[in-house]
Amino acid sequence: MAKRKTQKDPEDLPDAPDGKSKRKNDDSDSDEDMDTLDVDFEWFDPNPAVDFHGLKTLLRQLLDVDNQLFNLSELADLILSQPLLGSTVKCDGTESDPFSFLTVLNLETHKDKQVIADLTAYLTRHSTTPSLAPLQTLLTAPSTSQIGLILTERFINMPHEIVAPSYKMLQEEIQWALDEKEPYAFTHYLVLSKAYMEVESNLPAAEQPPAKKKKAAKGG
Known part of the structure; x- marks a missing residue:
């Protein structure tokens, strides 16, 4: 399948301000210089020759504390x-490391690969709540469903504006693949994303200082 993707940004992202901007310090009459930096983002195809280690780093960040449950090398190779x-999104040409990536994997096509089996089992274990019951059924029950697992991650200092063009490119590429009879006729998409849960602090509240310990009475 010939590549149609251009390497330049397909949308006009906001440019960083040129030069230096000055902000007056409220406590003095001096001006404080704020350095700004213009960065050009470029979109590239995943490149097996240069992107392996960069992808592993982003996958490790995406899977967070659970990353050791998976063979990240196998997952990077599959991507x-x-x-x-x-x-992939880069800032210094095709030979540089990716700062962001987005892809989709067919869970049915790659079901015999160990890392996909591990991911499917992991997702099944984490879909036991009533709201996720349909997902567990899709992952476990024999069906003709074609699930596209979307994997995406970016470094924290990457602007969120890069996300929309990446998804737009993926949508176009899936359509081009379908036109050439490739196995990307997905019936469902599953986006793997980190979730955060708020837990109650064990520290005493500020307005409620810890109670003082009472001295034990001495026995007579």
Whole structure:
């Protein structure tokens, strides 16, 4: 499948301000210089020759504390095995490490690969709540469903404006793949994302200082 993706940003992202901006300090009459930096983002195909280690780093960040449950090398290789689908975002040419990536993997097509089996089992274990019951059924029950697992991550200092163009490219590439009879006729999409849960602090509240310990009475 010939690549149609351009390497330049397909949308006009906001440019960083040129030069230096000055802000007056409220406590003095001096001016404080704030350095700004212009950065050009470019979209590239996943490149097996240069992106392996960068992808592993982003996958480790995406899976967070659970990353040790998976063979990240196998997962990175699987992503790189379909270089005409998905994107990496870089700031210093194709030979540099990716700062962001987006791809989709067919869970049915790759079900015999160990890392996909591990991911499917992991997702099944985490879909036991009533609201996620349909997902557990899709992952476990024999069906003709084609689930596309979307994997995406970016470094924290990457602007969120890069996300929309990446998804737009992926949508176009999936359609091009379908036109050429490739196995990307997904019936469902599953986006893997980190979730955070608020837990009650064990520290005493500020307005309620810890109670003082009472001295034990001495026995007579």
